[in-house]
Amino acid sequence: MADGKFATSITCMDGRIQVPIIEWIKQNYDVNFVDTITEPGVDKKILEDSVFESIKTKTEISINAHKSSIIFVSGHYDCAGNPVSSDEHKSHIRKGVEMIKEWNSEIPVVGLWVNDSWTVETI
Ligand SMILES: [Zn+2]
Numbered sequence: 344m345a346d347g348k349f350a351t352s353i354t355c356m357d358g359r360i361q362v363p364i365i366e367w368i369k370q371n372y373d374v375n376f377v378d379t380i381t382e383p384g385v386d387k388k389i390l391e392d393s394v395f396e397s398i399k400t401k402t403e404i405s406i407n408a409h410k411s412s413i414i415f416v417s418g419h420y421d422c423a424g425n426p427v428s429s430d431e432h433k434s435h436i437r438k439g440v441e442m443i444k445e446w447n448s449e450i451p452v453v454g455l456w457v458n459d460s461w462t463v464e465t466i
Contacts, residue, residue: 347375349409351402353389353439354417355424356381360457364417367455367463372413378405384424386435389416389442399446406450414450416440419457432456433466 350368354360365377380401388394405411416439418425418432425432436454443452454466 348373349376349378349405349411350374351405351411351414352377352379352417353385353398353402353415353443354379354381355385355419355422356383357419357422357424359461360417360419363457363461363463364415364455368415374412376409378409378411380405382424384418384422386416386418386422386432386439387425387427389439390435395442402443402447406447412450414443414447414452415455416443416452417455417457417463420459420461429456429458436466 352364354364368377380398382388389398416436418436433456440452440454456464456466458464
């Protein structure tokens with residue numbers, strides 16, 4: 344059994360957002376560790392069935408082994424894997440949040456946007 348409280352973050356692989364997201368989650372939620380599942384442009388990729396299945400399997404490990412209590416789905420400014428406008432990113436993130444909620448109704452799911460100041464916002 345893992346010591347400490349865990350969250351699960353489904354996020355882009357971009358190195359600029361890892362620390363801001365993990366710090367923001369730890370500051371705003373009662374968690375000690377953030378399990379991180381990455382994919383380039385994940386806010387778009389999660390909408391594809393095969394990628395969704397893979398993310399689901401990884402998220403289940405975080406839930407089952409670490410008893411993760413909250414799941415985050417994020418997107419960010421200047422994303423090489425999903426080069427669209429901020430509004431399109433937010434729309435993708437909201438769809439991803441809904442997909443995770445449909446699959447898992449037990450654990451809260453929160454959408455995050457990392458803006459052009461590299462600041463995390465909930466959406
Ligand atoms: Zn990205």
